[in-house]
Amino acid sequence: MNKRLIDWPTFIGALLILLTVVIPLILFPEAGSEVINSANTFVTGNFGILYLILGMGALIFILYVAFSKNGRIKLGGRDVKKEFGTFSWAAMLFSAGIGSSILYWAMIEWAFYYQGPPFRITPESEEAINWAASYGIFHWGPIAWALYTLPALPIAYFYYVRKKPVLKISEASRPVIGKYADGPLGVIIDILFIFGLLGGAGTTLALGTPMIAEGINHLTGIPVTLFLQAIIMIICTAIFAISSFSGINKGIKRLSDLNLWLTIFILAFVFIFGPTLFISEMTFTSLGVIVNNFFSMATWLEPQANIPGIEGTNFPESWTVFYWAWWLVYAPFVGLFVARISRGRTIKEMILGTLIYGTLGCVLFFGVLGNYGLYLQLSGSFDVISYINEYSAPAAIIAILDQLPLAWLVIPVFTVLAIVFLATTFDSASYILAAVAQKQVTKGEPLRWHRLFWAFTLMILPMTLMFIGGLETLQTASIVAGFPVMFIMILLAWSFIKASTYDLNQTKHSKSTSAIIVDVERNQNRKEKNKEPGE
Numbered sequence: 001m002n003k004r005l006i007d008w009p010t011f012i013g014a015l016l017i018l019l020t021v022v023i024p025l026i027l028f029p030e031a032g033s034e035v036i037n038s039a040n041t042f043v044t045g046n047f048g049i050l051y052l053i054l055g056m057g058a059l060i061f062i063l064y065v066a067f068s069k070n071g072r073i074k075l076g077g078r079d080v081k082k083e084f085g086t087f088s089w090a091a092m093l094f095s096a097g098i099g100s101s102i103l104y105w106a107m108i109e110w111a112f113y114y115q116g117p118p119f120r121i122t123p124e125s126e127e128a129i130n131w132a133a134s135y136g137i138f139h140w141g142p143i144a145w146a147l148y149t150l151p152a153l154p155i156a157y158f159y160y161v162r163k164k165p166v167l168k169i170s171e172a173s174r175p176v177i178g179k180y181a182d183g184p185l186g187v188i189i190d191i192l193f194i195f196g197l198l199g200g201a202g203t204t205l206a207l208g209t210p211m212i213a214e215g216i217n218h219l220t221g222i223p224v225t226l227f228l229q230a231i232i233m234i235i236c237t238a239i240f241a242i243s244s245f246s247g248i249n250k251g252i253k254r255l256s257d258l259n260l261w262l263t264i265f266i267l268a269f270v271f272i273f274g275p276t277l278f279i280s281e282m283t284f285t286s287l288g289v290i291v292n293n294f295f296s297m298a299t300w301l302e303p304q305a306n307i308p309g310i311e312g313t314n315f316p317e318s319w320t321v322f323y324w325a326w327w328l329v330y331a332p333f334v335g336l337f338v339a340r341i342s343r344g345r346t347i348k349e350m351i352l353g354t355l356i357y358g359t360l361g362c363v364l365f366f367g368v369l370g371n372y373g374l375y376l377q378l379s380g381s382f383d384v385i386s387y388i389n390e391y392s393a394p395a396a397i398i399a400i401l402d403q404l405p406l407a408w409l410v411i412p413v414f415t416v417l418a419i420v421f422l423a424t425t426f427d428s429a430s431y432i433l434a435a436v437a438q439k440q441v442t443k444g445e446p447l448r449w450h451r452l453f454w455a456f457t458l459m460i461l462p463m464t465l466m467f468i469g470g471l472e473t474l475q476t477a478s479i480v481a482g483f484p485v486m487f488i489m490i491l492l493a494w495s496f497i498k499a500s501t502y503d504l505n506q507t508k509h510s511k512s513t514s515a516i517i518v519d520v521e522r523n524q525n526r527k528e529k530n531k532e533p534g535e
Contacts, residue, residue: 009187011437014194039480048321055324059146070500071348075160082344090357091260095424100208106365107397109136118315134286139323140362147327149354151335154496167435169193173491175498196329205462208422210394215415218398239423241455259424262417267368274372283367329482336432373400430455
């Protein structure tokens, strides 16, 4: 156990800031919840435009990079082969970036839009149907994956091209902040990332655990209680702790592959045995709605609601701004993980692969699972909305699946998929948290005991708050914590362009390959003698 590798200021600082937030919530849950909710309302209500600008900006930026000379840089060198095949690579990035939350929202998000549609459309109208089927795909589409991809650029570049054995947000910011990456500013950047991820993890657990509990209740009759949810958390933690302990190649890769095969089974089953024609046509129609209205959806903030006497729907703040803030909280983590598994790929391949595979996966989830639920509602086969209002969203999800033929088979597979989805997100998270809290990542892997520590830390905090009824408050706190991440994202984009452009100007362009290889070792001595800007 090499304690000298641990970045103790970051390690201790992250735990202290978490305790500073959580202890008052435990001692004064109502007052703490009120303060955090007020902060959330203030941030999303007054700075929503910044979130939307950053979302569009991230998408434009990464597409520019993909098709620029910077996008032709290969991660690892000229002769390095891809560390993972396309199937496993896509499975890992999708599993890390989405988690069990997509099983939750893909099934029932349409119901909220159908009852409270955007653009002041009449609820439950013909027009509301199209928007209900489309907005979920939009929220989980290209902009979400662009926000995920942006941090991966500088992190992958420094790790695989400049050969820096460090997977830290502060290290990726070095070209801009220079020597301050080694001081308090660098520690603050890394602590904010860790706090945001731990808080964001509470959101995923809050959605996934009750859904899994409802599945178990349906299968066994065991009532949904806090004790059952605690057992579920422990089981999931054991799975992702073992997976994280085993490392990427043995644990995370295999779990992600299993996750993808289970996903394919569920989606194929619902598509084939559900209303196939309706699902196909509604999904295709939704894509058309998004293409025709993409910029309107990405920029709508309902400004008239700021005029006295005009009541707003609060749709942009409740959904689009919330989602963009949520993606921001997770973005550095997913970016770190995508960077780690992308050795042997060009920057362009990493960008387009993440955008395409990530978006395609979400389209399939919302198109198949969401439109199946919408069909049940519109056809009168099952009143999903009434069931949600009477019981709960997790209960409604299982009830929707119960309408399928062979529900006795589908529901167990769905429940297992939810557990595996939860585990694949958290084993990736514990791996990255350990990497960020270390000075170096030796042999491509953080220390094993360190990975285990963060695996159990990810569980203990949400479980504690679940028992006191404060998990929703932690979710809100994580969104507020995501506010400074906006500025870190801008810093990361600037760092990548500055570092990669500098290196490209110092090296020759290879005519024998489509990649531009940055020979760092060849220029190392020269860089030490002639310090580049920001180094």
